[in-house]
Amino acid sequence: QSVLTQPPSASGTPGQRVTISCSGSSSNIGSNYVYWYQQLPGTAPKLLIYRNNQRPSGVPDRFSGSKSGTSGSLAISGLRSEDEADYYCAAWDDSLSGRVFGGGTKLTVL
Amino acid sequence: EVQLVESGGGLVQPGGSLRLSCAASGFTFSNYWMHWVRQAPGKGLVWVSRVNNDGSSTNYADSVKGRFTISRDNAKNTLYLQMNSLRAEDTAVYYCAGKNSVSEYWGQGTLVTVSS
Numbered sequence: 667q668s669v670l671t672q673p674p675s676a677s678g679t680p681g682q683r684v685t686i687s688c689s690g691s692s693s694n695i696g697s698n699y700v701y702w703y704q705q706l707p708g709t710a711p712k713l714l715i716y717r718n719n720q721r722p723s724g725v726p727d728r729f730s731g732s733k734s735g736t737s738g739s740l741a742i743s744g745l746r747s748e749d750e751a752d753y754y755c756a757a758w759d760d761s762l763s764g765r766v767f768g769g770g771t772k773l774t775v776l
Numbered sequence: 777e778v779q780l781v782e783s784g785g786g787l788v789q790p791g792g793s794l795r796l797s798c799a800a801s802g803f804t805f806s807n808y809w810m811h812w813v814r815q816a817p818g819k820g821l822v823w824v825s826r827v828n829n830d831g832s833s834t835n836y837a838d839s840v841k842g843r844f845t846i847s848r849d850n851a852k853n854t855l856y857l858q859m860n861s862l863r864a865e866d867t868a869v870y871y872c873a874g875k876n877s878v879s880e881y882w883g884q885g886t887l888v889t890v891s892s
Contacts (some may be wrong), residue, residue, distance in 0.1 A: 705821075710882045710885055711882055712873055712882070713879075713882075716878070720878070722879060742840050752820075754821050762837075763835050764837050764838075765811070766823065767813075767820060767821045767823060774818075
């Protein structure tokens with residue numbers, strides 16, 4: 667059971683906009699930044715969003731992040747077949763003094 | 777080019793020990809806090825441990841506290857994870873990751889299998 671809660675799956679058709687939610691608590695998302703990662707099959711995770719809504723250089727602006735209270739959200743617009751991957755949220759947890767991840771969301775592009 | 781290369785994984789019996797290494801290049805290693813994250817086969821990401829940039833402060837997940845030790849050698853640009861009293865549930869791919877306020881780098885991972 668992960669500390670951060672994500673839907674196990676999401677789907678969309680090419681060109682659509684999809685959002686993935688990440689629910690936490692006051693000790694993690696409520697008081698710290700949210701991060702988002704993309705993991706393509708058989709590869710290492712890649713940072714997509716840091717500090718709630720910032721994109722590292724090289725990440726397309728189709729990817730955007732937001733945070734409200736104890737929840738975060740990742741939005742992917744103009745969905746493409748290469749976006750099919752697992753997506754994870756993460757945050758520091760002050761009560762656990764450790765980093766916590768969501769259980770991951772498998773995105774399928776139909 | 778930024779590189780993080782993990783090594784030291786393999787097959788070990790329950791109760792055994794293993795030391796993982798993560799060699800860094802292409803960035804200023806001493807400016808980055810370093811983490812270990814693991815992923816059991818077919819499962820999600822789980823944070824294991826982190827060390828600050830000069831090695832003076834560490835944190836651990838409850839599941840490994842007292843059994844694993846994270847350390848770093850900034851002169852060698854290398855991160856370590858000493859794993860003792862290994863259990864079957866420690867079986868996973870172990871990734872090292874370097875993080876600062878605006879960037880983050882991950883290695884390709886090394887597989888640790890704990891089995892008799």
